[in-house]
Amino acid sequence: MDLGLFSQYVMNGLMLGMMYALVAVGFTLFFGVLDVINFSHGDVLMVGSFTGLATYLGLDALGVVWPAFQVTAVLAAATLAMALLGAVIARYLVLPLKSAPALNTLLITLMLGTVLREGIRMFYPEGANPKPFPALLPTDAYPLGNFNLRIDNLLMLSAGLVVIVGVHLLINRTKLGLAIRAVAQDEETAKTMGINFNLVVLVTFAIGSALAAFAGIMNGLYYNETNFGIGLLLGVIGFSSAIIGGLGNIYGAIIGGFLFAALQTVGAVALPFASAYKDVFAFGVVILIMAWRPTGLISEKVSERV
Amino acid sequence: MNRGNASLANLLPGALGIAAATAFLILFLSVESQAGIAALLLGGAAVVVATARFGGIARMRRSFAGDEGAMNLVVVAAALVLTGFFYEDHFTLLLVATVMIYMVAALGLTVQFGYAGVLNFAGAAFFGIGCYTAAVLTKNTALPHVLVLLAGGVMAALIGTLLLLPVLRTRGHYSAVVTIAFTLLFKTFLEVNDTLGGPQGLRVDGMNLFGWRFNDNIEIGETLEISFFANYVIGSLILLAIAFAFVRRLERSWTGLNLDAVRLDETAAACFGYNISRWKITAFTIGNFLAGLAGAIYAMMLGFIAPTNFTFGDSLILVSIVLLGGIGNPWGIAVATTIVIVLPEKLQIIQEYRFLLYASMVILILLFRPLGLLPRPLRSYVPGWQPK
Numbered sequence A: 001m002d003l004g005l006f007s008q009y010v011m012n013g014l015m016l017g018m019m020y021a022l023v024a025v026g027f028t029l030f031f032g033v034l035d036v037i038n039f040s041h042g043d044v045l046m047v048g049s050f051t052g053l054a055t056y057l058g059l060d061a062l063g064v065v066w067p068a069f070q071v072t073a074v075l076a077a078a079t080l081a082m083a084l085l086g087a088v089i090a091r092y093l094v095l096p097l098k099s100a101p102a103l104n105t106l107l108i109t110l111m112l113g114t115v116l117r118e119g120i121r122m123f124y125p126e127g128a129n130p131k132p133f134p135a136l137l138p139t140d141a142y143p144l145g146n147f148n149l150r151i152d153n154l155l156m157l158s159a160g161l162v163v164i165v166g167v168h169l170l171i172n173r174t175k176l177g178l179a180i181r182a183v184a185q186d187e188e189t190a191k192t193m194g195i196n197f198n199l200v201v202l203v204t205f206a207i208g209s210a211l212a213a214f215a216g217i218m219n220g221l222y223y224n225e226t227n228f229g230i231g232l233l234l235g236v237i238g239f240s241s242a243i244i245g246g247l248g249n250i251y252g253a254i255i256g257g258f259l260f261a262a263l264q265t266v267g268a269v270a271l272p273f274a275s276a277y278k279d280v281f282a283f284g285v286v287i288l289i290m291a292w293r294p295t296g297l298i299s300e301k302v303s304e305r306v
Numbered sequence B: 001m002n003r004g005n006a007s008l009a010n011l012l013p014g015a016l017g018i019a020a021a022t023a024f025l026i027l028f029l030s031v032e033s034q035a036g037i038a039a040l041l042l043g044g045a046a047v048v049v050a051t052a053r054f055g056g057i058a059r060m061r062r063s064f065a066g067d068e069g070a071m072n073l074v075v076v077a078a079a080l081v082l083t084g085f086f087y088e089d090h091f092t093l094l095l096v097a098t099v100m101i102y103m104v105a106a107l108g109l110t111v112q113f114g115y116a117g118v119l120n121f122a123g124a125a126f127f128g129i130g131c132y133t134a135a136v137l138t139k140n141t142a143l144p145h146v147l148v149l150l151a152g153g154v155m156a157a158l159i160g161t162l163l164l165l166p167v168l169r170t171r172g173h174y175s176a177v178v179t180i181a182f183t184l185l186f187k188t189f190l191e192v193n194d195t196l197g198g199p200q201g202l203r204v205d206g207m208n209l210f211g212w213r214f215n216d217n218i219e220i221g222e223t224l225e226i227s228f229f230a231n232y233v234i235g236s237l238i239l240l241a242i243a244f245a246f247v248r249r250l251e252r253s254w255t256g257l258n259l260d261a262v263r264l265d266e267t268a269a270a271c272f273g274y275n276i277s278r279w280k281i282t283a284f285t286i287g288n289f290l291a292g293l294a295g296a297i298y299a300m301m302l303g304f305i306a307p308t309n310f311t312f313g314d315s316l317i318l319v320s321i322v323l324l325g326g327i328g329n330p331w332g333i334a335v336a337t338t339i340v341i342v343l344p345e346k347l348q349i350i351q352e353y354r355f356l357l358y359a360s361m362v363i364l365i366l367l368f369r370p371l372g373l374l375p376r377p378l379r380s381y382v383p384g385w386q387p388k
Helices: A003-034 A041-062 A067-097 A102-123 A151-173 A175-185 A187-192 A197-223 A230-244 A250-270 A278-292 B002-030 B034-053 B056-066 B068-085 B090-115 B123-140 B145-169 B172-192 B229-252 B254-264 B266-271 B276-302 B312-325 B330-346 B354-368
Strands: A141-144 A147-150 B218-220 B224-226
Touching: A003 A041, A003 A067, A003 A147, A003 A151, A003 A175, A003 A197, A003 A230, A003 A250, A041 A067, A041 A102, A041 A197, A041 A230, A067 A102, A067 A197, A067 B354, A102 A230, A102 B172, A102 B312, A102 B354, A147 A151, A151 A175, A151 A197, A151 A250, A175 A187, A175 A197, A187 A197, A197 A230, A230 A250, A230 A278, A230 B172, A250 A278, A278 B145, A278 B172, B002 B034, B002 B056, B002 B068, B002 B090, B002 B330, B034 B056, B056 B068, B068 B090, B068 B229, B090 B123, B090 B229, B090 B254, B090 B276, B090 B312, B090 B330, B123 B145, B123 B172, B123 B276, B123 B312, B145 B172, B145 B276, B172 B312, B229 B254, B229 B276, B229 B330, B254 B266, B254 B276, B266 B276, B312 B330, B312 B354, B330 B354
Parallel strands: none
Antiparallel strands: A141 A147, B218 B224
16 A cells, blocks of 8 residues: 555544544543433534534525634534533433433433434425535645645644643643542532532533534534434444543543544455445444443443442 | 122223224224324323323223233234224225234333343344345245244344343443444445345245235135235234233243343342343343344335335334333333324324434433333232232
8 A cells, every 4th residue: 555545544544533532522521420321412413513504504694705704603603502402401301310220311312312313304404415514624735645635634633632632621620620520530529529510510511512513513524514314323433432442531532532443444444345334344343342341441440339 | 600790890991991992093093184183182192191080091900910811812802803994904904014013023122121121222123134034035945934934033033142242241321332333233234235135125025824825815705805914914913912922921930030130130130149141141032033023024014125114213213112101011012002103104294203203202201201101010920919
């Protein structure tokens, strides 16, 4: 394989990895504070991507064509709307079921995911068809050998990096982050220390969902297309990435995301039948990983209390 | 003699309830206008709520607890009356058979997560394995069709064993993901695999049981011609009766008790010497077998199958049926399947929105009535026994 093609695969893997990592961080944050899996997370991402698209179309109709402003507005609208949606999900669906069996939370978020997916399919104008996503970033490319380094990919990668570093700083350097970590460690003790548990949960869900919206916009920009079904795939892969890294561990989730993307890329290159069976391969890998390491490569270090 | 009268009097509320439900279903299935259907729905719901309010449902429950065998016969008779009423109506009979087939699949799911607590979000995939097995076997072999039905179940159970390791090693959320991934994998696999017809799907031959050809209309004398779907209604009714009796017996048996113990508290059950894996494998395999069986007859009835019948949404519909009916209660499944399958077919407005509607319905059920419409009663080993 020549270097150009190789770089192309690496770039592709990095982009996928960044998206998976962003989704996985959301899963891991939710699991940290509340010990629940929010199965609607992938569909929140999809709704975020559609919110961004709708914002762009709205701006377009208003005659705003300044690209930098468009990107900012699309990102802001999507992340803020999804942060709100995440908080609403936590407040009205997840927190009320806190003392119910874990199965109920799982089912309720799964069903919410279906509601979101079907809602977009039915009520977004022609939502059942794939939608072209506008190229908001400069699409210039620098040829390096026979590999075209595209500016927009580079921009997205750096933006993703900035977001991840931002989350890291938020969790480790701010009072809010301290509260999140405290709640994740021990809910009761955190409460007695005067931490507003419900507020921390809502904020955590808001942050995680905003990250998903960011990943949704990235997904749209990268593929120049979005459709109502992307959430299911990205949700399952994001969750698997979070598991690979060990649920509740943010850095594990990031590593897991990139690892999964690497695996998928290598699979697509190495296996001759892989192009058609790309998704089959990805899901097969998910199942195998779960069988091999049920609680992740870096597993949770908590023994179960009976 | 006196006792006989007492038990007959005890059976009356249940029998009346079933008769009323059958009459309502017949009326509901024969009305065509959308406004009429909506009015019937509202009226029916009002009657059910009123009956429940005045203790009617509790009395019916007592009938069922008192002599279940007799009540089962009443229900079968009701199903036959319903079939007889629509004897030449293809569409309605197809609907009735579909409901029964879905009940069989939902019974499988009940064994899995109603009894043993093994999550399975791949119900539609195992159903689909049954369908595709039937398609391939009827096309390429001359296997008797009884065996094809069984092969559908066995194939689903066999492919299910591939998932056993990940399902056993994982718990809760983790095992949910394994089955979700499997559903997605199954559908994408069918879509790209050309030998299984790809996205276009496959044709399936009709059922032929020892020379009894299911796809021919039944002609009695010169004038009476019965729709061929009646064959499938009878066939699936037999299948359903067997599956239902099996699941009820399973629940009453030591196996059922063990499965409950495993679901309620794995750690405690393990402490008492239960082999957790063994019971989970048992439940998972039985459930997949039932789903595959249902799939095989479904494929033969429809005559055509395609990957779009086996999406993640369809798996969720099966889960919705189990939850709506009341987890672990086979009678609840009967009610829920009828609602979930018949409603969108009759009320055309909601056909498009059915996934949306059922998902919202389950969310509401989970928030406000987590035990479902008909919560599972305690086991009664003695007929007529009532919990205090």
